[in-house]
Amino acid sequence: MGEFARLEVGSREHAGVGTIRLDRPKMNALNEQVQEEIRAAAHEAAARDDVKAVVVYGGERVFAAGADVKEMNDMSYTDMIKRSDGLQSAFTAVAKIPKPVVAAITGYALGGGCELALCADVRFAAADAVLGQPEILLGIIPGAGGTQRLARLVGPSRAKDLIFTGRFVKAEEALAIGLVDRVVAPEAVYQEAAEWAMQFAGAATYALRAAKETIDRGLEADLETGLGIERQQFAALFATEDRTIGMQSFVENGPGKAQFRGR
Numbered sequence: 162m163g164e165f166a167r168l169e170v171g172s173r174e175h176a177g178v179g180t181i182r183l184d185r186p187k188m189n190a191l192n193e194q195v196q197e198e199i200r201a202a203a204h205e206a207a208a209r210d211d212v213k214a215v216v217v218y219g220g221e222r223v224f225a226a227g228a229d230v231k232e233m234n235d236m237s238y239t240d241m242i243k244r245s246d247g248l249q250s251a252f253t254a255v256a257k258i259p260k261p262v263v264a265a266i267t268g269y270a271l272g273g274g275c276e277l278a279l280c281a282d283v284r285f286a287a288a289d290a291v292l293g294q295p296e297i298l299l300g301i302i303p304g305a306g307g308t309q310r311l312a313r314l315v316g317p318s319r320a321k322d323l324i325f326t327g328r329f330v331k332a333e334e335a336l337a338i339g340l341v342d343r344v345v346a347p348e349a350v351y352q353e354a355a356e357w358a359m360q361f362a363g364a365a366t367y368a369l370r371a372a373k374e375t376i377d378r379g380l381e382a383d384l385e386t387g388l389g390i391e392r393q394q395f396a397a398l399f400a401t402e403d404r405t406i407g408m409q410s411f412v413e414n415g416p417g418k419a420q421f422r423g424r
Contacts, residue, residue: 163194163195163197163201164194164198165184165185165189165194165195165198166181166182166184166185166198166201166202167182167184168180168181168205168212169182170211170212174355175355175358176359177212177362178212178213178216178362179205179215180216180218181199181203181206181216181217182219183195183217183218183219184220188225188269189220189223189224189225190227190228191228191273191277192228192229193232193244196247197251199251199252199254199277203254203258204254206260207258207260210423213260213362213364214260214262214263214357214358214359215258215263215358216262216265216351216354217255217262217263217264217265218265218351219267219270219274220267221267221348222268223267224264224266224269224274224277225269225270225271225273225277226269227269227273228273230299249305251305252273252305252306255277255280255281256280256377259370259373260361260366260369260370260373261358261361262280262281262282262283263283263284263354264278264280264281264285266278266284266286266290266292266341267290267350268291270290271292271293271294271329272293272294272303273305275292276294276303276306276310277305279306280306280310284340284341284343285341285342285350285354286332286343287345287346287347288332288344288346290335290341291331292329292332293323293327293329293330294327296324297324297326302324307324311323311324313380314339315338315339315340332344363421365407365419365423366403366421366423367423367424368401368403368407371395371398375394401424402422402424403419403421403422403423403424406420406421406422407421
């Protein structure tokens with residue numbers, strides 16, 4: 162278990178949900194230690210059979226206000242060459258969790274915090290949350306995936322506006338441009354995110370995994386390649402026990418009643 166980032170599992174209220182919890186006072190600054198602990202928590206979430214979906218959460222006060230600027234201020238070009246791959250890959254570990262992932266955003270999600278939220282499949286934000294990529298105001302650009310994931314999510318023009326200006330985006334604008342998917346009362350953010358995640362507790366595990374991988378890989382390729390990925394994944398699911406259960410249940414009882422086994 163990490164000192165500042167950890168995977169929390171086991172709540173009866175939220176069965177099947179793993180929470181990657183950031184807890185570095187006061188603003189969850191994402192220094193190298195936190196980055197590596199996020200990587201470890203993501204790998205654990207991916208490996209555990211009792212985790213069916215994941216919430217990324219920074220607590221009631223703040224999601225993550227960004228990278229640790231004091232740590233970066235002392236780094237040279239060669240230092241950052243050595244670290245930049247680790248920075249990106251730690252966040253990519255969250256994006257590659259082969260299960261549904263939701264970011265529960267409270268307070269600020271800025272810079273690296275926004276980039277971490279972009280690694281989730283969906284984002285729920287508090288009504289008073291603020292997001293942004295203000296790296297340009299430090300004389301740099303996003304370095305943990307922001308230039309790529311943000312453009313893919315909201316489109317290149319909007320991404321350029323946000324990254325070029327470094328301006329902050331309030332929750333309602335974030336919802337309007339597709340940066341977040343739901344805006345809720347601040348006190349309800351985690352519960353809403355956990356309830357979204359809980360719906361997958363009894364889902365067909367390998368079908369969910371295939372759906373996520375197919376969408377993500379397809380977005381990185383041309384349409385024909387994406388269709389090929391889909392075709393391969395679709396056929397492969399006919400080797401799973403859940404496919405047999407799901408189709409047999411549909412034939413006998415109608416839709417939505419299958420009791421999947423996760424294999």
